[in-house]
Amino acid sequence: MAVQALSQKEIEDRLAELPGWSLDGDRLARSYRLPSHFAAAALVVHVAGIQEELDHHSDITLGYHTVALTVNTHSVGGAVTELDFGLARRVEDVAPAHGAH
Numbered sequence: 001m002a003v004q005a006l007s008q009k010e011i012e013d014r015l016a017e018l019p020g021w022s023l024d025g026d027r028l029a030r031s032y033r034l035p036s037h038f039a040a041a042a043l044v045v046h047v048a049g050i051q052e053e054l055d056h057h058s059d060i061t062l063g064y065h066t067v068a069l070t071v072n073t074h075s076v077g078g079a080v081t082e083l084d085f086g087l088a089r090r091v092e093d094v095a096p097a098h099g100a101h
């Protein structure tokens, strides 16, 4: 079945399982702090690999000791879908190993 926009309630239910993530306008968002700039850059590269694997891509901003991600699903007009939560969960799985919090 084609991917569908999630309802507000479906988004809230899924956000409750993803501490640190929030809805920023029409995008799922999270910022991480990292112990160094290189650690932040390494997280970006790791996430890029996951995004290529999933064929689903966030907008990522690399800061000094920060990485900020926002994502929605272009193919449904920029709504939040299960694909966005799938990416968020994968990022959560790898972020701690980079010292992200």
Ligand SMILES: C[C@H](O)[C@H](O)[C@H]1CNC2=NC(N)=NC(=O)C2=N1
Residues within 6 Å of the ligand: 055, 056, 057, 058, 071, 072, 073, 074, 075, 076
């Ligand atoms: C052709 C390719 O599958 C699509 O362009 C993918 C790539 N990455 C994507 N990323 C995001 N965030 N939304 C999409 O709809 C999307 N579509």
